[in-house]
Amino acid sequence: MGSPFLLVSVVSLIVGFFLPSAQANAPAPAPASDGTSIDQGIAYILMLVALVLTYLIHPMDASSPYKLF
Incomplete structure (x- = not known):
């Protein structure tokens, strides 16, 4: 183990494998819905x-001969 990169990678792999498994024992609480x-x-x-109706009604307003605005 001459290179610092190898040492850091080995330590990070050990921490990555064993640290999450220590905290994974508690079950999650059941979701409550009200x-x-x-x-x-x-x-x-x-x-x-409402959005669909707006887009369906809007082209009818543009094609009518009576322009209010």
Whole structure:
């Protein structure tokens, strides 16, 4: 082990293999849901519907003979 690069690489491999396994023993807690994710999903769907309707109605306004603005 004459080169410092070899020493650093061996030490980093040892730390990389054994250090994460020492902390991986605790199980993750179960996710708790109070219904806010469902509300947020409904809000995203409604916003998408509003966006699609806006783009569908907007070309009809441009082609009408009555220009309000």
